[in-house]
Amino acid sequence: MSSKIITVWGKDNSGKTTFAVNLACALANRDHLVGLISSNLIYGDLQVYFGQSIPPEKGLFRALHEDNPNVGEKFMETGESKNLFFLSVPNHYTGLLCDSVSLQSVERLITASSLLFDILLIDGSGDLTNPISGVGLWLAEKVYTLYRPSASAPMWHKGVEDFVQELHIADKQINVMQTPNGEFDDKTFKSLIELSFKYELPFVKQAGELENAGTPVFFYEDRGCRRYSKVLEKISDELCGGTDKYK
Template identity: 70%
Template sequence: MSGRIIAVWGGSNSGKTTFAVNLACALSTSDRLVGLISSNLTHGDLQVFFGQSVPPQKGLFHALNEDNPNIGEKFTEYAESKNLFFLSAPTHYTGLLCDTVTLREAERMMNAAAFVFDILIVDGAAEATNPISGVGLWLADRIYTLHKPSIAAQMWHEGVSDFVRELHIAEKQIHILQLPNGEFDDKTYRSMMGLPFAYDLPYVKRAGELENAGTPIYFFHDRTCRRYGKVLEQIAKGICGGEAS
């Protein structure tokens, strides 16, 4: 039986990768085997968040391009958790392969990975044309869509509306609001969007510092990070228990 596929989506700078990484951390503490896939085809970003390196013989393009691979061997184990593995472009990578990725390759890879992991998280891209992201959204059981209040976020949401309609994924979306740091009023954004926000994520001032240090927010225990972690635990409980959000 294959595992559940969860997609994380949002516009540029919406905090989706931060959310995907830390949701994976929260899920990995519940004795689930968790796989996290990056849709970034030009830069290996997940290893920055985890403070590790992806060797050339592992990573996203080996998983995509090999026939019937032992897909689990292409993931990198997170050193701090025996249950969490991530798939990203290798740390030293030229980007020459990124234009060769097909939807068929992406679908085959994700279906294979879903048989290895209890929960597979796909960190999506803002661009609707990204093949990893698009297949992840199509196959996902749930799509957590991140919003960082701004005019740009509203424009992104409007810009992908036809894509959402054509893929029939609106009913799978669960909208999450990143509480702003005084840059844009969240009440105004809620009114502008008219969306049901299932969760509010607190603003974490130290997020960038922690990410650059390879320390996931979920495992850092100052007050704000604990508040962020509590929201993740609620979401993880819903995923593991199959509860409606």
């Protein structure tokens, strides 16, 4: 299978990181080598999801700033899957390095990483100025755009229209709705935003608790988690052409 770059995008608090982490787990479970890169330049959120700690000699900034680095050595292994590796900022504060991240260094990093993995996932940002998210959207073969029903989501969607047009990503977008927990009627939301959603993710009550414990939803055998995972399996079928079998 040829290498693919997939970017997950959406407004902040849309559920995109949860989706990106668990989609990566679903793809790695098919015996594909999967890389996952975070666009968060302030806080290392991916290591929380996997119950890991990133030392200073590894992580995102080392991969971006070292001359001719061995990119693969900067990724961290996950405990749940031998096929899944992630790249995030280290645990200690590195926020002062954010301004030194250039588009050229990000493009070089993503291109080099895509050669190491069967599938490379970018966990994008709602911040339109984020360099990793922007380059990831530009290079992606597919963009899964997450929406959580709310009054502000249609405004975000309207506000990024020019950005989507400028990057020419409209034809690559696949809209995914995170089903709300009774906080906002999904039918009302659909009428407001006037989008069609190819996939709808069920609400998982204990998702936050599992994430804080370092357990991805995909690996938890609970009815709600399994319903969420079934959607991820369908998406994995789409990405892999339906030809691969689970381990």
